[in-house]
Amino acid sequence: MKELIDRLYQTHSLSPEEYKVLLENRTTELAEYLFEKAREVRIKNYDHDVYIRGLIEFTNYCKNDCYYCGIRKSNKKAERYRLTEDEILSCCEAGYELGFRTFVLQGGEDPYYTDERMVKILLRMKASYPDCAITLSMGERSHESYQAMFEAGADRYLLRHETANEEHYSKLHPENMRLSNRKACLFDLKNIGYQVGCGFMVGSPGQTVDTIVEDLLFIKELAPHMVGIGPFIPHHDTPFRDCTGGTLELTLFLLGMVRLMIPDVLLPATTALGTIDPTGREKGIKAGCNVVMPNLSPTDVRSKYMLYDNKICTGDEAAECRFCMQRRMESIGYEIAVSRGDHLSMQ
Ligand code: 5AD
Ligand code: FES
Numbered sequence: 001m002k003e004l005i006d007r008l009y010q011t012h013s014l015s016p017e018e019y020k021v022l023l024e025n026r027t028t029e030l031a032e033y034l035f036e037k038a039r040e041v042r043i044k045n046y047d048h049d050v051y052i053r054g055l056i057e058f059t060n061y062c063k064n065d066c067y068y069c070g071i072r073k074s075n076k077k078a079e080r081y082r083l084t085e086d087e088i089l090s091c092c093e094a095g096y097e098l099g100f101r102t103f104v105l106q107g108g109e110d111p112y113y114t115d116e117r118m119v120k121i122l123l124r125m126k127a128s129y130p131d132c133a134i135t136l137s138m139g140e141r142s143h144e145s146y147q148a149m150f151e152a153g154a155d156r157y158l159l160r161h162e163t164a165n166e167e168h169y170s171k172l173h174p175e176n177m178r179l180s181n182r183k184a185c186l187f188d189l190k191n192i193g194y195q196v197g198c199g200f201m202v203g204s205p206g207q208t209v210d211t212i213v214e215d216l217l218f219i220k221e222l223a224p225h226m227v228g229i230g231p232f233i234p235h236h237d238t239p240f241r242d243c244t245g246g247t248l249e250l251t252l253f254l255l256g257m258v259r260l261m262i263p264d265v266l267l268p269a270t271t272a273l274g275t276i277d278p279t280g281r282e283k284g285i286k287a288g289c290n291v292v293m294p295n296l297s298p299t300d301v302r303s304k305y306m307l308y309d310n311k312i313c314t315g316d317e318a319a320e321c322r323f324c325m326q327r328r329m330e331s332i333g334y335e336i337a338v339s340r341g342d343h344l345s346m347q
Contacts, residue, residue: 001025002033008260009037013220019213023253031253038259038288045264046290048334051341052325053135053268054100054296054318056091057305058083062108064139065174066162068204070235070306071108077237081301082112085121091318092129095296098322099338102133104158104293109139118145119152126153133340140185143192150192157189160199160228163211164218171206186222195343197226197266202254203246204232212254220261225343226291227258227265230272233308248277252287259288264344266291275312281325282332291341292329294321 004022008014014022059082060071071078083091092103103125107113113121125134136149137158146157161182163169169179189196200215201207219227231246251273259267268291269284277283281292295302295313302314313321326336 001027001030005030005034005037005260008257009041012261012263016213016217019216019257020209022257023209023212026249026253031249031256034253034256034260035287038256039286041259041263042288042290045344049290049337049341050285050329050334051102051266051291051339052100052322052336053102053104053291053293053341054091054095054098055104055106055293056083056088056095057107057295057297057301058088058105059107059110059113060301060305061110061112063111064109064177066177067172067174067239068201068232068235068308070238070308072238075237078306079304081304082110083298083301085117085124087298088121089124089128091296091298092125092132094318096129096132098319099336100296100322101131101338101340102135102156103129103296104135104137106137106158113138115145115148118149122149122152122154131340133342140181143188146185146189146192146194150194154194156195156197156226158197158199158226158228159186159189160197160201161186161215161218162200163204163207164200164214165211168204168206168208168211172204183218186224190222190224195225195266195346196222197228198222198224199226199228199230201230201232201246201272202251203244205240205243207232216257216261219258223262225266225345227262227267228270229254229258229267230270231276233272233275233310235306235308245276248273248280248283252283255284255289256287266341266343268293271295271312272308275308275310279328282328285329285332285334292325294318294325
């Protein structure tokens with residue numbers, strides 16, 4: 001199996017069958033070998049820097065009904081909120097002081113945020129913080145919308161594909177959501193000039209080694225700047241409440257593989273990883289990740305942006321998370337960078 005890892009390290013790709021064999025023959029020892037290689041590549045490209053992104057969860061209204069997600073439309077128990085333009089700008093102000101140079105506006109698919117409203121917010125953010133990057137994570141929108149937001153200053157866009165297998169996609173989403181739309185949005189965003197991120201949950205209901213292989217092939221095809229991979233964690237008010245969650249072990253293994261497949265990828269150690277294991281994010285960094293996304297949302301809305309159960313950091317102030325993260329990274333020999341943390345190709 002080590003030969004497969006060596007080849008992934010050298011050529012950045014394997015055949016579908018080889019990905020499958022590698023995934024099916026995971027052992028603790030093999031994982032350790034993979035992580036060593038992944039760290040080597042990560043350090044060659046990004047040294048020991050960890051890029052931070054200030055996450056602003058600006059709306060939990062959503063018109064979609066994804067079966068896994070705690071803020072799905074049908075969850076009548078979710079207490080809905082929207083941040084005002086001023087509230088978003090205050091988050092940025094606090095974040096800038098704390099050393100954030102990337103702000104991520106993440107929310108449900110909320111029609112209240114029309115292109116006009118988004119453009120206004122983006123122009124204000126860019127005018128106040130011209131040295132910062134803005135990432136959007138607000139789902140599927142039209143080409144015109146993506147284009148207008150890009151022209152208003154958005155630099156990056158996160159849109160996880162969730163699964164690259166049609167049948168699996170339809171087990172996770174209602175009829176009106178199509179994998180083909182999702183993929184078209186990702187290619188569109190990339191063509192417009194965004195740095196794009198795709199990704200998927202590990203252990204989502206219906207996922208198999210074969211669907212994961214399809215995910216890896218799709219990631220290779222899209223060649224994104226960022227890849228978001230975290231464990232699926234059941235939410236008690238969703239149809240998947242009784243399903244089992246994804247494991248730390250498989251999530252870390254996939255993160256290591258993605259680092260070798262796309263050596264300069266921006267790879268976050270996600271909050272979900274930190275939720276299933278107290279030092280999950282540190283383990284993610286040691287498996288090849290180079291990004292963390294501490295929460296910058298106002299404290300009073302945090303507990304309302306619950307995509308899954310037991311989410312960490314919901315009671316902490318932005319500054320607490322920022323310094324907690326710094327301690328965590330320093331404890332494993334890494335350092336938080338006060339910079340936009342652009343993809344290597346743009347630095
Ligand atoms: N567990 C883990 N991740 C989830 N997401 C949504 N619901 C869950 C859940 N129950 C992820 C999705 C989405 C991202 C914003 O959060 O992959 O793209
Ligand atoms: Fe939020 Fe540690 S990162 S409390």
